[in-house]
Amino acid sequence: MILHTLNKSPEHAALGRCCETIATGDVLVLLEDGVYCGSAGRDRQVGELLAQNIAVYAINADVQARGLAVRMTRGVTLIDYEGFVQLCTEQASSKRWG
Amino acid sequence: MPANPGTQNAPSIGTTAGPAERPNKTLLFVQSQAPHGTLYGQExxxxxxMGSAFTECxxxxxxxxxxxxxxxxxxxxxxSRNYSVSYRALADYxxxxxxxxxxxxQQRGLTVADLVVTPCVIDSRALQALMTSFDVILDF
Incomplete structure (x- = not known):
């Protein structure tokens, strides 16, 4: 299974490309401006991934910095950098989108 | 005694005929990037x-x-510095x-109540008029 990371806001094409490619059982980590993809009002694609049982995480430091703490979509799990490393060790490979 | 080469041909400062007094150009700064992911916003x-010290911005x-x-x-x-609070100080500048x-x-599920300051909310027609009403547009 693949760990996908996304560091661009929904304004960019990276989100669409990621969503076309990601498969059930994969994991998505939103980081830097990617955390906007999991915020209220901009979370259509991430909502679809969650509905497909794809686990979606977001780096807490990036969420807090952007004022999104109370705006994140239910189902997106906030993690710290240690949690990020842990996820990396659990997946066979990784793909960066952005 | 040789002439001082440093002063002989130097233009005299302050006496050169300059252009007639002109008003400074007005500046429209355009912020188009999310904060913290890049340095554009802070810069x-x-x-x-800085611009506000010289002209209408x-x-x-x-x-x-x-x-x-x-x-x-x-x-x-x-x-990264939380510079969003500095926008509150712009009025003082x-x-x-x-x-x-x-x-x-709307696309971002936001209202002006979610913001640290209250910008004037305009439509796309007013946006065009706004951009043409300034001498210079500076993109960030």
Whole structure:
């Protein structure tokens, strides 16, 4: 299974490309401006991934910095950098989108 | 005695006939990037504050740029400064014209109540008029 990371806001094409490619059982980590993809009002694609049982995480430091703490979509799990490393060790490979 | 080469041909300062007094060009700063992911927002705000010392300045927030004004930013976990609060000080610098579009707010599920300052919300037609009403547009 693949760990996908996304560091661009929904304004960019990276989100669409990621969503076309990601498969059930994969994991998505939103980081830097990617955390906007999991915020209220901009979370259509991430909502679809969650509905497909794809686990979606977001780096807490990036969420807090952007004022999104109370705006994140239910189902997106906030993690710290240690949690990020842990996820990396659990997946066979990784793909960066952005 | 040789003439001092440093002064002989040097233009005299202050006596050169300059152009007639001209008003400074007005500046429209456009903030189009989300905060913290890049340095554009912070650099743009610094430029606005500098520009305000010399001429009339206004700020237009487009696209993800409006995220720079989102309240409750907390950068304590990042090596990044929470400069959003500095937007509140712009009025003290004489920069009182802040603009954003209704479409950009709506697309992001935001209202002006979610922001640290209250920009003037305009539609796309007013946006065109705004951009043509300034001498110079500076993009960040």
């Amino acid at each position: 743009g705000l610094d430029a606005i504050m 206004a700020v237009l927030f487009v696209g993800d740029g409006i995220y720079q004004l989102l309240a409750n930013q907390d950068t304590s976990l990042l090596a 004489g920069v009182e014209k802040l603009y954003c579009t209704e479409a950009d707010l």
